[in-house]
Amino acid sequence: YGHSFVHVSRLDYAVKWEGPLYDVKGEPPDETQRVIGRYVGELIEDGATLQLGIGAIPDAALQTLTDRRDLGIHSEMFSDGVIDLVERGVITGARKTRDRGKMVACFLMGSRRLMDFIDDNPMVKMYPVTYTNDPQIVRQFDHFVSVNSALQVDLTGQVCAESIGTLQYSGVGGQMDFMRGAALAPHGRAILALSATARAPKTSAGTPPSKYALTPVDGQISRIVPTLMPGAAVTTTRAHVQYVVTEYGTALLLGLSLAERARSLINIAAPQFREQLERAAYDLHLFS
Incomplete structure (x- = not known):
């Protein structure tokens, strides 16, 4: 439904296929992801319209929403996590400003x-990305909640979600479209959710270490960092970031000074890295 039909006259060649459809079976959320999901769920109110990506953290957030009412979906994509909420009558789209009663996406996995x-x-209505990701469309939903992920967030709130230093890790995706659209919505919330740590790499993949790089602890590195890795792409600017969520809590950065941002982000970093982060904040003149 939606714009998902292609008239046969537009096809040059067609191949009939009777094999199984390609599918992706996701892994269930682990305990860290479930904790992050609970924090994200606390920011989602009755009647909200959601944009969620693929992965364990969005699914963990959805699992916490069984007591909500009339949630809607307007997203670049969605996955299995929405089905249970539709069957429970939680996702109805009844309060959506546009496409009321419909779940809108560009692709599915x-x-x-x-x-x-x-x-x-x-x-379910399928639309082109020029519709689903248009910030001017997104901003029309009164309570729009955008949930995206990141690889690193620095102490000023800059977000990298697509590269590890100079090594391209993924595409840009629709993160900035939905972050901006949610920020412009009357009661919108733009959320970045990520685990506070990651496994320390064995090599730097050709990227020289930053002057302010933190020392790994027990084979882990912090994803809250003093500065992004050299050459890392800034996917979302610090001016557009609202909520950052880890398993250690939620930081609302909107309207804060650089010092207040740094303090809020250190408070949701893994405890074993907070002393290093605080020292780096002084070195970067974020704290005086």
């Missing part, structure tokens, strides 16, 4: 259960 759910389902 998930298991065979998801494919069966969307098959000939008039509740």
